[in-house]
Amino acid sequence: MKTTDMPRPVDAEPARAVPRKRPRGAASGGLRRAVPATTLLWVLAALYGFPVLWFVLSSFKPAGDLFSSLALFPDDPTLAGYKAAWGSANFSQYFINTTIVCVVATILTVGVSCCTGYALAKYDNKWLKAFFVCILATTMLPGEVMLAPQFLVVRDLGLYNSLAGIIVPALLTATGCFMFRQFFLTVPDELLEAARIDGARELSIFLRIMVPISRPIMLTLAILSFQWRWNDYIFPLLMLNDPSKFTVQIGIQSLVGAQNINWSVVLGGSVITMVPLIIVFLVFQRYVMNADINAGLKD
Amino acid sequence: MKNRAPDMSVSPPRRRSKYTVAPLVLVAGNVVLFGLFFVWPAVIGLVYSFTNYTGIGAFQFVGLDNYQNLFGDSIFYSALTRTLLYTVLFVPLNFVLSLLIANVLVSKHAKGVSVARVFFFIPWLLSPIVVGVLWRWLFGENFGLVNEVIEKLGGSAVPWQSNADLSLIVVVVAASWAWTGFSMLLFIAAIKNVPVSYYEAASLDGAGPWRQFISITLPSIAPTSFIVILLNTIHGMKEYPLFASLNNGGPGTSNNLLVQYIYQTGFKSGQIGYASAASFVLMLILMVVAIIQMMVNRRVENR
Numbered sequence: 001m002k003t004t005d006m007p008r009p010v011d012a013e014p015a016r017a018v019p020r021k022r023p024r025g026a027a028s029g030g031l032r033r034a035v036p037a038t039t040l041l042w043v044l045a046a047l048y049g050f051p052v053l054w055f056v057l058s059s060f061k062p063a064g065d066l067f068s069s070l071a072l073f074p075d076d077p078t079l080a081g082y083k084a085a086w087g088s089a090n091f092s093q094y095f096i097n098t099t100i101v102c103v104v105a106t107i108l109t110v111g112v113s114c115c116t117g118y119a120l121a122k123y124d125n126k127w128l129k130a131f132f133v134c135i136l137a138t139t140m141l142p143g144e145v146m147l148a149p150q151f152l153v154v155r156d157l158g159l160y161n162s163l164a165g166i167i168v169p170a171l172l173t174a175t176g177c178f179m180f181r182q183f184f185l186t187v188p189d190e191l192l193e194a195a196r197i198d199g200a201r202e203l204s205i206f207l208r209i210m211v212p213i214s215r216p217i218m219l220t221l222a223i224l225s226f227q228w229r230w231n232d233y234i235f236p237l238l239m240l241n242d243p244s245k246f247t248v249q250i251g252i253q254s255l256v257g258a259q260n261i262n263w264s265v266v267l268g269g270s271v272i273t274m275v276p277l278i279i280v281f282l283v284f285q286r287y288v289m290n291a292d293i294n295a296g297l298k299d
Numbered sequence: 300m301k302n303r304a305p306d307m308s309v310s311p312p313r314r315r316s317k318y319t320v321a322p323l324v325l326v327a328g329n330v331v332l333f334g335l336f337f338v339w340p341a342v343i344g345l346v347y348s349f350t351n352y353t354g355i356g357a358f359q360f361v362g363l364d365n366y367q368n369l370f371g372d373s374i375f376y377s378a379l380t381r382t383l384l385y386t387v388l389f390v391p392l393n394f395v396l397s398l399l400i401a402n403v404l405v406s407k408h409a410k411g412v413s414v415a416r417v418f419f420f421i422p423w424l425l426s427p428i429v430v431g432v433l434w435r436w437l438f439g440e441n442f443g444l445v446n447e448v449i450e451k452l453g454g455s456a457v458p459w460q461s462n463a464d465l466s467l468i469v470v471v472v473a474a475s476w477a478w479t480g481f482s483m484l485l486f487i488a489a490i491k492n493v494p495v496s497y498y499e500a501a502s503l504d505g506a507g508p509w510r511q512f513i514s515i516t517l518p519s520i521a522p523t524s525f526i527v528i529l530l531n532t533i534h535g536m537k538e539y540p541l542f543a544s545l546n547n548g549g550p551g552t553s554n555n556l557l558v559q560y561i562y563q564t565g566f567k568s569g570q571i572g573y574a575s576a577a578s579f580v581l582m583l584i585l586m587v588v589a590i591i592q593m594m595v596n597r598r599v600e601n602r
Contacts, residue, residue: 041409051437113329119325120326138337141341142537142585145537147558149343169335249428253540263442274425281424
């Protein structure tokens, strides 16, 4: 416990460099230490990976084999479940709806958050400070506790039962504002001063200089926002009434909520909804991993 | 703005205050969103919680009746205790698992870390609905893989879905599995920030890995630990989608949680006033949790 009181050594290395700089460990004990650590790592990884693997492989089994065969790999792989899911419960329509919601909401979320984060980082006045505190407050209070009144607001704005009704309320994210604020705080003020001296106007400094340099943050927030909107369930459930406007999550839930679950269709449909996120994640994983995450990493 | 990068004397902060139009334009969008979807709902929610509003037509103020009725309502009471129980089980399990995995992932001895990391992340990507479907598939009573294996090994099928407590435990395990990726990310960042010199000094003093973990890592990441606990508590208290797809709050209504209760009373039975009151009870609990944790956190940091 005393260690926290230890004065930080003056020559403490920058945090980011720490793992690399660790001494590569006495070569003598290298293997002896590597085996248990690696075994533990991979046993855990298998425990986490297995449910998904089993689920995905099962989705290729013919309906008759689903409950009879314990084999990991399907003997007789088929896409019947996928075809049934895509064709039956309007799944293609849900997929299109969800894609529209995710793309539009993500672009707007990034835009709004970038503007707000920049203003909070680079301008100084008491109203901005007050607004920053307000944004902080939204993280303390999850939207779920205001479901009923939010529903009424959306209804009174005439957005009920439209995709806009689930896009617009989602654009306010404290996480997005924080991420951009943190980033813009690291941009030296001298850069702004120099641009001002050159006669640039405030908004053009923002649009021409600041927006382009914040591209990594934009991408990170875009991935997160895409994930939030893709996975959202409660809000679409409340705001959409017309089955032709449903999102994939509502579609899947209506399949498992049925009296007799057609597992073949449910598995196919679930795997279809997993695919876009996993692709986005695998392509952009280094951005997600390196995201400067702080307390607000939630929508 | 305490953590603003220190300004060089060239441009004192005061100079920026002459810009008023630009910041106003920049924050306008979020100010409108904040007003419409946060302040306004919070205000009307509070007002409606004292009324018998049904969502349409006229309503009357009924004073504290909604709040009084809530505590006489056995379904609300069960939803509240079930939510608390779920959170109390989920938070420590998730904490231990994500801290363990974060430590293994930063270990310089383990091989294949960057590939293995993906396995812990994928569950976090999936929606609660898909996670629920997946675990329902694994833990089905008459068909699930887990029961199949138990029967193959000579045991008898376990009633994962028809026993209220077992069904809650399945959700707790599923939720911890799904949320490890998130908590782990916070822990990894915190562990990487602990100066290596601490470990070097401890090694010289003869401290083993376990001793180093207890005496260096754990105290150094205390602030992050509190954030993880806080966020997971909030997350646990508002869980619903996972229950919806895994057991639909069942068997029966035994595992209905607070958010599900709010949804049912507010939207299924049209008692907006009553549901708003239930929402404010949930909000008060979350605020108490947040305040307690902030106080604890401050004490830890000042120690």
